[in-house]
Amino acid sequence: VNAQGLQHLIDHGGHALLLGVDIYRLSAMHYVEDALPEAIRDRFRPSEKARAVYTEEEWLIESWVPENKSCYEIQRESYRQGLIRDTGIGESPCMLLPVKPVIELYRTALLERPFELYGL
Template sequence: MHYVEDALPEAIKDKFRPCNAAEKLYPRDQWFIEAWSPACKPWYAIQQAAYDRGFITDGYIGCAKCMLLPVKPVISLYREALERDALGLYGLA
Protein backbone atom coordinates (compact mmCIF):
# COMPACT_ATOMS: atom_id res chain seq x y z
CA MET A 1 0.00 0.00 0.00
CA HIS A 2 2.87 2.37 0.73
CA TYR A 3 3.92 2.27 -2.94
CA VAL A 4 1.16 4.71 -3.89
CA GLU A 5 1.10 6.95 -0.85
CA ASP A 6 2.71 9.70 -2.89
CA ALA A 7 -0.96 10.37 -3.74
CA LEU A 8 -1.76 11.16 -0.08
CA PRO A 9 -2.66 14.81 0.44
CA GLU A 10 -0.54 16.78 2.91
CA ALA A 11 -3.50 16.96 5.33
CA ILE A 12 -3.23 13.20 5.80
CA LYS A 13 0.58 13.04 5.75
CA ASP A 14 0.63 15.67 8.49
CA LYS A 15 -1.56 13.49 10.71
CA PHE A 16 0.99 10.66 10.55
CA ARG A 17 4.04 12.85 11.26
CA PRO A 18 5.44 12.35 14.75
CA CYS A 19 6.13 15.31 17.00
CA ASN A 20 9.63 16.80 17.27
CA ALA A 21 10.27 15.02 20.58
CA ALA A 22 9.52 11.64 19.00
CA GLU A 23 11.70 12.42 15.98
CA LYS A 24 14.53 13.36 18.33
CA LEU A 25 14.33 9.91 19.94
CA TYR A 26 13.73 8.14 16.62
CA PRO A 27 15.55 10.00 13.83
CA ARG A 28 13.91 9.70 10.40
CA ASP A 29 17.08 8.37 8.82
CA GLN A 30 17.08 5.43 11.26
CA TRP A 31 13.42 4.76 12.08
CA PHE A 32 10.00 4.79 10.46
CA ILE A 33 7.32 5.71 12.95
CA GLU A 34 3.78 7.01 12.60
CA ALA A 35 1.95 9.09 15.15
CA TRP A 36 -1.68 8.62 14.16
CA SER A 37 -4.06 5.74 13.78
CA PRO A 38 -7.16 6.70 11.79
CA ALA A 39 -10.52 5.76 13.31
CA CYS A 40 -11.56 4.15 10.05
CA LYS A 41 -8.99 1.84 8.52
CA PRO A 42 -8.46 2.58 4.80
CA TRP A 43 -7.11 -0.92 4.16
CA TYR A 44 -10.47 -2.43 5.13
CA ALA A 45 -12.26 -0.46 2.40
CA ILE A 46 -9.65 -1.46 -0.18
CA GLN A 47 -9.70 -5.06 1.02
CA GLN A 48 -13.50 -5.23 0.63
CA ALA A 49 -13.31 -3.71 -2.85
CA ALA A 50 -10.65 -6.28 -3.77
CA TYR A 51 -12.81 -9.14 -2.44
CA ASP A 52 -15.81 -7.76 -4.38
CA ARG A 53 -13.77 -7.81 -7.60
CA GLY A 54 -12.45 -11.31 -6.95
CA PHE A 55 -8.85 -10.17 -6.47
CA ILE A 56 -8.43 -11.81 -3.05
CA THR A 57 -8.60 -15.51 -2.33
CA ASP A 58 -8.39 -16.76 1.24
CA GLY A 59 -5.85 -19.50 1.68
CA TYR A 60 -3.37 -21.04 4.04
CA ILE A 61 0.37 -21.27 4.25
CA GLY A 62 0.81 -24.16 6.63
CA CYS A 63 -1.64 -23.40 9.43
CA ALA A 64 -1.54 -19.63 8.91
CA LYS A 65 -4.57 -18.11 7.21
CA CYS A 66 -3.62 -15.59 4.54
CA MET A 67 -5.02 -13.52 1.70
CA LEU A 68 -3.62 -14.40 -1.69
CA LEU A 69 -3.81 -11.51 -4.12
CA PRO A 70 -2.25 -9.96 -7.18
CA VAL A 71 -0.41 -6.92 -5.87
CA LYS A 72 -0.74 -4.48 -8.78
CA PRO A 73 -4.55 -4.57 -9.14
CA VAL A 74 -5.07 -4.21 -5.39
CA ILE A 75 -2.56 -1.37 -5.08
CA SER A 76 -4.28 0.28 -8.03
CA LEU A 77 -7.57 0.20 -6.09
CA TYR A 78 -5.84 2.11 -3.31
CA ARG A 79 -4.38 4.72 -5.68
CA GLU A 80 -7.79 5.20 -7.33
CA ALA A 81 -9.44 5.62 -3.93
CA LEU A 82 -6.79 8.16 -2.86
CA GLU A 83 -7.23 10.14 -6.06
CA ARG A 84 -11.03 10.03 -5.81
CA ASP A 85 -11.52 10.85 -2.09
CA ALA A 86 -8.47 10.47 0.14
CA LEU A 87 -9.96 12.45 3.02
CA GLY A 88 -13.11 10.33 2.96
CA LEU A 89 -11.09 7.12 2.81
CA TYR A 90 -9.29 8.17 6.01
CA GLY A 91 -12.48 9.37 7.72
CA LEU A 92 -11.57 13.07 7.53
CA ALA A 93 -14.29 14.32 5.19
Protein backbone atom coordinates in the same frame (compact mmCIF):
# COMPACT_ATOMS: atom_id res chain seq x y z
CA VAL B 1 10.87 5.23 3.14
CA ASN B 2 13.03 3.45 0.61
CA ALA B 3 10.49 2.04 -1.81
CA GLN B 4 12.86 0.17 -4.13
CA GLY B 5 12.63 -3.17 -2.33
CA LEU B 6 9.27 -4.31 -3.70
CA GLN B 7 9.26 -2.31 -6.93
CA HIS B 8 10.37 -5.27 -9.07
CA LEU B 9 7.52 -7.37 -7.65
CA ILE B 10 5.03 -4.59 -8.41
CA ASP B 11 6.33 -3.94 -11.92
CA HIS B 12 6.38 -7.61 -12.95
CA GLY B 13 2.95 -8.85 -11.88
CA GLY B 14 4.02 -10.29 -8.56
CA HIS B 15 1.70 -11.70 -5.95
CA ALA B 16 1.73 -11.48 -2.17
CA LEU B 17 0.97 -14.42 0.08
CA LEU B 18 -0.04 -13.06 3.47
CA LEU B 19 0.36 -15.75 6.13
CA GLY B 20 -1.84 -15.29 9.18
CA VAL B 21 -2.25 -11.55 8.56
CA ASP B 22 -4.41 -9.39 6.36
CA ILE B 23 -3.85 -6.52 3.96
CA TYR B 24 -3.01 -4.16 6.84
CA ARG B 25 0.45 -5.79 6.80
CA LEU B 26 0.98 -5.46 3.02
CA SER B 27 4.06 -3.20 2.90
CA ALA B 28 3.55 -2.48 -0.79
CA MET B 29 0.58 -0.26 0.13
CA HIS B 30 3.12 2.40 1.15
CA TYR B 31 4.44 2.56 -2.41
CA VAL B 32 1.44 4.60 -3.57
CA GLU B 33 1.20 6.92 -0.57
CA ASP B 34 2.83 9.68 -2.59
CA ALA B 35 -0.82 10.34 -3.53
CA LEU B 36 -1.71 10.94 0.13
CA PRO B 37 -2.69 14.61 0.62
CA GLU B 38 -0.38 16.60 2.88
CA ALA B 39 -3.29 17.37 5.25
CA ILE B 40 -3.62 13.66 6.01
CA ARG B 41 0.12 13.00 5.96
CA ASP B 42 0.57 15.71 8.62
CA ARG B 43 -1.78 13.86 10.97
CA PHE B 44 0.52 10.83 10.94
CA ARG B 45 3.67 12.89 11.51
CA PRO B 46 5.22 12.18 14.92
CA SER B 47 6.33 14.91 17.30
CA GLU B 48 9.71 16.63 17.00
CA LYS B 49 10.84 14.76 20.11
CA ALA B 50 9.96 11.38 18.59
CA ARG B 51 11.61 12.28 15.28
CA ALA B 52 14.80 13.24 17.12
CA VAL B 53 15.03 9.71 18.52
CA TYR B 54 13.63 7.87 15.48
CA THR B 55 15.02 9.67 12.43
CA GLU B 56 12.86 9.65 9.33
CA GLU B 57 15.77 8.34 7.26
CA GLU B 58 15.86 5.15 9.34
CA TRP B 59 12.37 4.70 10.77
CA LEU B 60 8.75 4.91 9.72
CA ILE B 61 6.64 5.76 12.75
CA GLU B 62 3.15 7.20 12.88
CA SER B 63 1.40 9.04 15.68
CA TRP B 64 -2.25 9.05 14.57
CA VAL B 65 -4.75 6.21 14.47
CA PRO B 66 -7.44 7.15 11.94
CA GLU B 67 -11.08 6.37 12.55
CA ASN B 68 -11.17 4.33 9.35
CA LYS B 69 -8.35 1.96 8.49
CA SER B 70 -7.91 2.72 4.80
CA CYS B 71 -6.36 -0.69 4.11
CA TYR B 72 -9.53 -2.47 5.17
CA GLU B 73 -11.62 -0.49 2.68
CA ILE B 74 -9.15 -1.51 -0.02
CA GLN B 75 -9.32 -5.11 1.21
CA ARG B 76 -13.14 -5.09 0.94
CA GLU B 77 -12.96 -3.66 -2.58
CA SER B 78 -10.30 -6.21 -3.54
CA TYR B 79 -12.61 -9.00 -2.40
CA ARG B 80 -15.52 -7.46 -4.34
CA GLN B 81 -13.37 -7.46 -7.47
CA GLY B 82 -12.21 -11.03 -6.91
CA LEU B 83 -8.56 -10.04 -6.44
CA ILE B 84 -8.03 -11.81 -3.12
CA ARG B 85 -8.06 -15.57 -2.79
CA ASP B 86 -8.33 -17.05 0.69
CA THR B 87 -6.59 -20.27 1.56
CA GLY B 88 -4.77 -21.75 4.50
CA ILE B 89 -1.56 -23.44 5.46
CA GLY B 90 -2.14 -25.67 8.44
CA GLU B 91 -4.08 -23.60 10.96
CA SER B 92 -2.94 -20.30 9.44
CA PRO B 93 -5.38 -18.39 7.25
CA CYS B 94 -3.70 -16.98 4.15
CA MET B 95 -4.55 -14.41 1.51
CA LEU B 96 -3.11 -14.53 -2.01
CA LEU B 97 -3.35 -11.36 -4.07
CA PRO B 98 -1.81 -9.66 -7.09
CA VAL B 99 0.11 -6.71 -5.66
CA LYS B 100 -0.18 -4.08 -8.40
CA PRO B 101 -3.96 -4.17 -8.93
CA VAL B 102 -4.54 -3.99 -5.17
CA ILE B 103 -2.21 -1.07 -4.55
CA GLU B 104 -3.64 0.70 -7.60
CA LEU B 105 -7.06 0.52 -5.91
CA TYR B 106 -5.46 2.30 -2.97
CA ARG B 107 -3.84 4.93 -5.22
CA THR B 108 -7.16 5.61 -6.94
CA ALA B 109 -8.94 5.97 -3.60
CA LEU B 110 -6.22 8.34 -2.35
CA LEU B 111 -6.62 10.50 -5.45
CA GLU B 112 -10.42 10.47 -5.57
CA ARG B 113 -11.64 10.32 -1.96
CA PRO B 114 -8.77 10.46 0.53
CA PHE B 115 -10.62 12.15 3.39
CA GLU B 116 -13.52 9.71 3.21
CA LEU B 117 -11.06 6.82 3.07
CA TYR B 118 -9.57 7.94 6.40
CA GLY B 119 -12.89 8.85 8.04
CA LEU B 120 -12.38 12.62 7.91
